[in-house]
Amino acid sequence: MSLSKSINLRYVLFLACTAALGGLLFGFDIAIITGAGPFITRRFSLTDIGLGWAFSSLLFGCVLGCFIAGRLADRYGRKKLLVIVAVLFAVTSIATALAGDFSAFVTARFLGGLAVGAVSLLSPMYVAEVSPPSIRGRMGTLYQLSIMSGIILSYGINYLLRNTGTNNWRWMFLTGVVPSAVFLVCISIAPESPRFMAMKGRLKEAFLLLERIGGTENAHCEIGEIEASLQQEVRSWRALFRPGVSRALAVGAGLAILIHVSGINTIIDYAPSIFQSAGWKVDNALASTFVVGVTEFLFTLVSFWMIDRYGRKPLYIAGSLGMTLSLLALVVAVLSGHFHGSVVLACILIYLAFFAACIGPVFWTLVPEIFPNDVRGMAMTVPVLVQWVANAMVVLLFPYAFHVIGKALTFGFLALMALSQGVFTWLYVPETKGKRLEEIEEYWEASRRPAEAVSTRLL
Numbered sequence: 001m002s003l004s005k006s007i008n009l010r011y012v013l014f015l016a017c018t019a020a021l022g023g024l025l026f027g028f029d030i031a032i033i034t035g036a037g038p039f040i041t042r043r044f045s046l047t048d049i050g051l052g053w054a055f056s057s058l059l060f061g062c063v064l065g066c067f068i069a070g071r072l073a074d075r076y077g078r079k080k081l082l083v084i085v086a087v088l089f090a091v092t093s094i095a096t097a098l099a100g101d102f103s104a105f106v107t108a109r110f111l112g113g114l115a116v117g118a119v120s121l122l123s124p125m126y127v128a129e130v131s132p133p134s135i136r137g138r139m140g141t142l143y144q145l146s147i148m149s150g151i152i153l154s155y156g157i158n159y160l161l162r163n164t165g166t167n168n169w170r171w172m173f174l175t176g177v178v179p180s181a182v183f184l185v186c187i188s189i190a191p192e193s194p195r196f197m198a199m200k201g202r203l204k205e206a207f208l209l210l211e212r213i214g215g216t217e218n219a220h221c222e223i224g225e226i227e228a229s230l231q232q233e234v235r236s237w238r239a240l241f242r243p244g245v246s247r248a249l250a251v252g253a254g255l256a257i258l259i260h261v262s263g264i265n266t267i268i269d270y271a272p273s274i275f276q277s278a279g280w281k282v283d284n285a286l287a288s289t290f291v292v293g294v295t296e297f298l299f300t301l302v303s304f305w306m307i308d309r310y311g312r313k314p315l316y317i318a319g320s321l322g323m324t325l326s327l328l329a330l331v332v333a334v335l336s337g338h339f340h341g342s343v344v345l346a347c348i349l350i351y352l353a354f355f356a357a358c359i360g361p362v363f364w365t366l367v368p369e370i371f372p373n374d375v376r377g378m379a380m381t382v383p384v385l386v387q388w389v390a391n392a393m394v395v396l397l398f399p400y401a402f403h404v405i406g407k408a409l410t411f412g413f414l415a416l417m418a419l420s421q422g423v424f425t426w427l428y429v430p431e432t433k434g435k436r437l438e439e440i441e442e443y444w445e446a447s448r449r450p451a452e453a454v455s456t457r458l459l
Contacts, residue, residue: 006214006215006217006218007132007134007135007213007214007215007218008212008213008214008215009135011212011213012130012131012132012135012139012213013139014190015126015127015130015190015191015213016127016130016131016139016142016143017142017146018186018187018190019078019082019122019123019126019127019130019143019187019190020123020127020142020143020145020146021123021146021179021182021183021186021187022082022085022086022119022122022123022143022146022183022187023119023123023142023143023144023145023146023147023149023150023364024146024147024149024150024153024179024183025085025086025089025115025116025119025150025176025179025180025183026116026119026120026123026146026147026150027146027147027148027149027150027151027153027154028150028151028153028154028176028179029058029089029093029112029113029115029116029150029176030058030116030147030150030151030265030268031150031151031154031155031268031293032154032157032158032172032173032175032176033054033055033058033109034154034155034158034268034289035154035155035157035158035159035161035162035172035289036158036168036169036172036173037051037054037055039168039169040054040105040169041054043166043169044101044102044105046102048399048400048403048404049396049399049400050102051399052395052396052397052398052399052400053106053396054102054105054106054109055395055396056392056393056395056396057106057107057109057110057113058109058110058112058113058116059113059265059388059391059392059395059396060110060113060388060392061109061110061111061112061113061114061116061117062113062114062116062117062120062388062391062392063113063117063385063388063389063392064113064114064117065113065114065115065116065117065118065120065388066117066118066120066121066381066384066385066388067117067381067385068114068117068118069081069085069117069118069121069122069381070121070378070380070381070382070384070385071378071381073121073122073125073376073378073380074196074199074375074376074378077192077193077196077200078122078125078126078129078192078193078196079126079187079190079191079192079193080192081118081122082119082122082123082126082187083184083187083188084118085115085118085119085122086180086181086183086184086187087180087184088111088112088114088115088118089112089115089176089179089180089183090176090177090180090181090184092108092109092111092112092114092115093112093173093174093175093176093177093180094174094177095107095108095111095112096108096109096112096173096176097170097171097172097173097174098170117384117385117388120384120388121380121381121384123143124140124143124364124365124367124368124380125193125368125376125380126193127139127140127142127143127368128140128365128368128369129193129194129195129196129368129376130193130194130209130213132213132214132218133434133435133436134308134434135308136308136365136369137307137308137312137365137433138304138307138308140307140361140364140365140368141300141303141304141307141361141365142304143361143364143365144300144303144356144360144361144364145297145300145301145304145361147360148293148296148297148300148356148360149297150179151268151293151296151297152290152293152294152296152297153179154172155289155290155292155293156290156293157172157175158172158289159289159290161175191209192205194206194209194210194213194222194226195226195376197209198223198226198227203223203227206223206226207219207220207223210222210223222436225436240375240378240379240382245371245372245375245379248370248371248372248379249371249379249382249383250428251370251428251429251430252367252370252371252379252382252383253382253383253386254424254428255363255366255367255383255421255424255425255429256363256367256382256383256384256386256387256390257386257387257390258417258418258420258421258424259359259360259363259387259390259421260387260390260391260394261390261394261414261417262320262323262327262414262417262418262420262421263323263327263351263394263411263414263417263418264355264359264360265391265394265395266394266395266398266414267292267348267351267352268292274344274348274402275288275341275344275345288345291345291349292348292349292352295349295352295353295356296352296355296356296360297356298356299352299353299354299356299357300356300357300360300361302356302357303315303356303357303358303360303361303362304361306357307361307362307365307433308433308434311431311432311433312362312365312366312429312431312432312433313425313426313429313430313431315357315358315359315362316358316359316362316363316366316421316422316425316429317422317425317426318354318358319354319355319357319358319359319362319422320354320358320359320418320419320421320422320425321354321418321419321422322350322351322353322354322358323351323354323355323359323415323418323421324415324418324419324422325350326347326348326350326351326354327347327351327411327412327414327415327418328411328412328415329347329350330344330347330348330407330411331408331411331412331415333347334406334407334408334411335408339407359421366429366432367380367383367384368380369432369435370430370432398410401413430443
């Protein structure tokens, strides 16, 4: 797809990359505990459930964080909240590193989850609202690339600090202060979202920003569509039950549940444990996580090339099928007695390749796209909150399921959920490639009419 000559690509990249830096902190906080896990297990003498709670405490904080951000995003704006989030990331990194007992550790991780949950809602929303339709998919992919960068960074830090003594895990968490400071500086100099400006009556500012992003003609067109979409007088939680919005919410929530019950964060968080169970030594298991992170990053780059060329829906279906087959291969490996190093690593890398190229970037691009302007902040809360609940429960229970219920049944369940994700996408998810946010809103409004009258422009 050729880019419009009127698009100020350099400026759009600056805005999108700045917001996407929140994804780096997201990925860093999610994955830093991966390498610290074996050491905090010994330090706090954790059981399977205790280890699950150490990993998932951050994720339960994410549930509350995205709920709070959703309540406040349409009141105070995307930028102000992202500044607060950057500060919270830094403070909780220090608190986790200084934790004297397991309760203090879990509390610090929970509070850190407030920041991760908030940024998971605010950053994709900001990227969607500043990106022209023709390149919005690629700009959305930057957020997933940033998450992958944070994961790779944390994996590298974990490996480099593994032999620094009994307090090595403390240094691992403390390093989170550095990316937090970088994010704080960058987001402080970025403008507010043009759609939030318009929502607050700052139409001239919104127009000037849109003009800088995409040229005068595009700015006139977009500002008119934004004004029309913001005619709803009352933006309360009741607005989420409007027929068009409620259908979009159901689709977003379904995708949010399936993206995690199909296993992605269990693979990312527990990769060292999985490799150790397959016969790897601790050092080799930690080193292998770096290979995992690089694989995710490289295939996310593939998504950057494909998402605006082939669309969201085809990628999501293809990715779901690929994940299903790789998880089934792990089941076969367990049942046939071939669950060992190279086989396990190959299956996990294939699984991650399909997720990174087809699922992760599309999810964080698609979800902000499908909601109307006047309720986007509140509406985004639902799928983001739901995905954090699903994420937390899966991560909490995975060690128990893996060691007690069994590897074959655990991977089999994840495979079934990955297949269900593909079927759900085929049946219910619209294609949003190249569509203005306001045009996507019109599709949901049309979808409440009788079937024969429903527009099929996005199918």
